[in-house]
Amino acid sequence: MADAEIRPTSGTDATEGRERDEHAGDEHHVVILGAGFAGMTTARRLARTAERDRLRITIVDRHNYHTFHPLLYQVATAGLEPHSVGRSVRGAFRRSPVRFCLGAVVEVDWDRRRVVLDTEQELAFDTLVVAVGSSSADYGIEGVAEHTFPLKSLPEASRLRNHVLRQFEAANTAAAQPDEATLTVVVAGGGPTGVELAGALAELVDRVVQNDRPDLDLSRRRIVLVEMLDSLLPPYREAQREHTRKALEARGVEVRLGTAIERVEADRVLLSDGDELATRTVVWTAGVRAHPLGDQLGVEQTKGGRVVVAPDLRIPDRHGAFVAGDLAGATDRDGELLPQLAAVAIQQGRHVADQIVRRRRGLATQRFRYRDKGTMATIGRRDAVAELPLGVQLRGLPARVAWLALHLFQLIGFRNRASVLLDWTYNYLTYDKAARLILEQQESDEAEQLSQRPG
Numbered sequence: 206m207a208d209a210e211i212r213p214t215s216g217t218d219a220t221e222g223r224e225r226d227e228h229a230g231d232e233h234h235v236v237i238l239g240a241g242f243a244g245m246t247t248a249r250r251l252a253r254t255a256e257r258d259r260l261r262i263t264i265v266d267r268h269n270y271h272t273f274h275p276l277l278y279q280v281a282t283a284g285l286e287p288h289s290v291g292r293s294v295r296g297a298f299r300r301s302p303v304r305f306c307l308g309a310v311v312e313v314d315w316d317r318r319r320v321v322l323d324t325e326q327e328l329a330f331d332t333l334v335v336a337v338g339s340s341s342a343d344y345g346i347e348g349v350a351e352h353t354f355p356l357k358s359l360p361e362a363s364r365l366r367n368h369v370l371r372q373f374e375a376a377n378t379a380a381a382q383p384d385e386a387t388l389t390v391v392v393a394g395g396g397p398t399g400v401e402l403a404g405a406l407a408e409l410v411d412r413v414v415q416n417d418r419p420d421l422d423l424s425r426r427r428i429v430l431v432e433m434l435d436s437l438l439p440p441y442r443e444a445q446r447e448h449t450r451k452a453l454e455a456r457g458v459e460v461r462l463g464t465a466i467e468r469v470e471a472d473r474v475l476l477s478d479g480d481e482l483a484t485r486t487v488v489w490t491a492g493v494r495a496h497p498l499g500d501q502l503g504v505e506q507t508k509g510g511r512v513v514v515a516p517d518l519r520i521p522d523r524h525g526a527f528v529a530g531d532l533a534g535a536t537d538r539d540g541e542l543l544p545q546l547a548a549v550a551i552q553q554g555r556h557v558a559d560q561i562v563r564r565r566r567g568l569a570t571q572r573f574r575y576r577d578k579g580t581m582a583t584i585g586r587r588d589a590v591a592e593l594p595l596g597v598q599l600r601g602l603p604a605r606v607a608w609l610a611l612h613l614f615q616l617i618g619f620r621n622r623a624s625v626l627l628d629w630t631y632n633y634l635t636y637d638k639a640a641r642l643i644l645e646q647q648e649s650d651e652a653e654q655l656s657q658r659p660g
């Protein structure tokens with residue numbers, strides 16, 4: 206069994222909107238489900254006052270590492286190694302009272318106040334924080350689940366990288382030039398992930414693969430970005446969206462707007478305009494839905510499966526339970542659901558920790574308010590778009606520099622920062638991608654079982 210014990214340590218009472226911990230003198234067990242942006246932030250913040258507030262903190266995850274999603278596309282395009290964007294959870298909490306428990310949550314038993322894991326362990330909780338994130342949505346489109354590459358986890362990013370690199374190894378003599386399906390990559394979804402991936406794929410093929418394989422005629426390579434709406438990056442302003450489209454097209458990416466994917470097969474994609482593309486590589490970044498655990502909680506859900514929460518992020522009628530991150534159906538002042546972004550998850554993680562402490566100290570909980578600090582998307586090695594507070598818009602190199610600095614700052618762990626900085630510098634100076642080994646299963650296993658090394 207992991208470090209956490211199976212023992213309820215106290216009870217809690219709920220008063221609508223003003224829950225208070227009535228057993229503030231006893232040790233209080235907080236169980237956090239998910240070591241993502243929200244869960245890690247909650248745990249780290251609670252750890253600061255664990256002793257004073259007599260908190261026992263356990264964080265549970267199905268992986269033993271935290272994933273930094275914004276850089277997954279760089280793993281998929283051979284710019285970074287998987288271990289650079291994953292951080293061992295035990296390593297992160299090495300000098301902290303937070304305990305880690307490896308296992309996938311399969312059930313929350315509200316009556317017994319226990320969490321059931323796939324390892325058949327059960328964890329009793331006084332306060333529960335559900336922060337298991339989101340998953341890909343295929344919207345019922347035929348062939349998406351079977352024939353596309355999702356990009357939500359490290360093993361998926363490694364798998365995509367192996368597949369793309371292998372495509373260009375398939376033709377191993379000048380006489381055997383690759384066919385159209387080998388040379389065509391389709392990226393579904395014109396949001397930030399689709400844009401970043403399409404730009405990085407173009408650089409990988411044109412600068413790296415072409416250098417490696419001068420014997421191949423890559424002039425017929427196609428990278429097609431398919432977006433159902435009439436523009437890329439829907440939340441961005443018109444000028445930024447246009448800049449993004451033109452910048453991608455200048456890199457040889459075909460941008461197909463107002464076009465939906467109707468069906469995916471093993472070696473082709475059918476589009477809503479009747480066109481079909483021969484391809485064996487379709488990357489699915491087009492849909493996000495709340496984590497399926499949300500469906501099993503027996504609580505009210507929003508469209509897209511998110512959990513309806515009270516203004517302070519509690520689950521109504523489930524005392525001592527909070528939701529944070531992509532799974533939380535929190536809304537802004539206009540009643541619109543907040544975007545599923547790392548920045549929202551981090552702020553919610555912090556807020557939930559503060560509310561747990563407030564309850565321990567007999568104070569009423571507070572409403573969550575999201576502070577929008579802007580969004581960014583990178584397009585290529587010297588180009589990005591950024592929308593910052595007070596209407597500030599950046600494009601090109603300044604946006605790219607801001608993007609690099611922010612992502613480096615947000616990464617958890619000194620070793621991750623150092624290794625990402627080194628790889629970025631190497632890639633930038635040499636026009637090379639250091640991480641282009643095809644390691645197949647071994648690579649995925651490595652990503653799954655990131656070592657527990659500290660630092």
Ligand SMILES: Cc1cc2nc3c(=O)[nH]c(=O)nc-3n(C[C@H](O)[C@H](O)[C@H](O)COP(=O)(O)OP(=O)(O)OC[C@H]3O[C@@H](n4cnc5c(N)ncnc54)[C@H](O)[C@@H]3O)c2cc1C
Binds near residue numbers: 356
């Ligand atoms: C490819 C990609 C790129 C992105 N880029 C950006 C970006 O540039 N900027 C930005 O702001 N946002 C970005 N996002 C969105 C951002 O990553 C999410 O909004 C954020 O991760 C949500 O945080 P979270 O804590 O709710 O969930 P997550 O960070 O996804 O963490 C959930 C955790 O729960 C664990 N888990 C899941 N199921 C179980 C289970 N049953 N049992 C135990 N543990 C479980 C997972 O392993 C994971 O560690 C990106 C997302 C993706 C997929």
